[in-house]
Amino acid sequence: TIPHRFRTLGGFPVQSRLTMLFDLYVPADGWLQRLDPRTKIALVLCGAALFVVMNHLLVLLGLLALIHIMLLTSRVPPRQIGWVWRQLLRVVVIIVLVWPFFARVAGPVIFSLGPFSVTWTSVWAGLATATRVVGMSLLFFVILFTTRQNDLVRGLVRLGLPFEWGLTLSMALRFIPTFSQTIAQIRDAQAARGWQVERGDIRGRLRGLTPVLVALIIDVLRTGDTLGMALAVRGVGSGRPRTVWRDICFGRWDWVALVLIGLIFVALIYLRFGRGFGAEIL
Structure with a gap:
């Protein structure tokens, strides 16, 4: 609990x-x-x-x-x-x-x-x-x-976008707030370890952002790798026509x-x- x-x-x-x-x-x-x-x-x-x-x-x-x-x-x-x-x-x-x-x-x-x-x-x-x-x-x-994300992708495809384009745009819109939350979590975790970015001049503050940027880049690479494997398992990019379980109308x-x-x-x-x-x- x-x-x-x-x-x-x-x-x-x-x-x-x-x-x-x-x-x-x-x-x-x-x-x-x-x-x-x-x-x-x-x-x-x-x-x-x-x-x-x-x-x-x-x-x-x-x-x-x-x-x-x-x-x-x-x-x-x-x-x-x-x-x-x-x-x-x-x-x-x-x-x-x-x-x-x-x-x-x-x-x-x-x-x-x-x-x-x-x-x-x-x-x-x-x-x-x-x-x-x-x-x-x-x-x-x-x-x-x-x-829903799958409905948004389907809507973009029905408007004429290729499936890969619709999926890319949908994921881009979806992951912007996700990475924003990731940055907040990284900052909280670094602050718990004594990291303080509010002190010093501008150069010192920019240098203090390095731990956040490094952790964010690592998280983005991991997310991209996992996402790529998930898309490959689902046949994205195979070139074959895709079917849908629940179409929009x-x-x-x-x-x-x-x-x-x-x-x-x-x-x-x-x-x-x-x-x-x-x-x-x-």
Whole structure:
């Protein structure tokens, strides 16, 4: 029996934390889980395009809120959404702090530092960029949280990608959070052995990251070797047509969802370029 104080790791129960290391899919009876993978791919691509073309901070925040509503109504646990936020927190902070210095946007000047001038408009631009990054990241986690890996591969293949390409893309999306968790575990293990990277100058801190990088490279090589053997055993790369045990198919709600996605996307694109909706930062 695991002692009570060791039943959580990083805010997750041990069992769910270990499950997340290998599969982000949430096996719940949510409406997103019931949709065809191709429908969700269309949703993600249209949503990503909207995040790119929209500039208004409130519009971006509205899109971000809509993603959270979709995930929560599909019974994705809030702790998994929070896990994504924690992974992006440092990137968001860096964008918010650095972007205003390099965004040459006219507006009331807050202060000047040498050749750089920070304006209120550039601050809002930094917030908008951070919101855009979080929103587009969460969009891709919509697929990972609500789609089985084999269904995602099958969906990519049905869209015209070769099986090997679909499998490679699916594994790439799946192993990014896995290696992120691996880095966290390596850092914790090294810290338990007295490793301290927070001390010293920048050069010393970079040198202190060497144990983490070495352990990560070893883990990646081991994972790649094991994965290669597993794929070879399953006949990947043999050149023969592959069969599937459970194929995917479009249902009535998939067509309804596609129509709604298309209508909303076309309407927002028209408002953006035809009426100027969301063109300005504020």
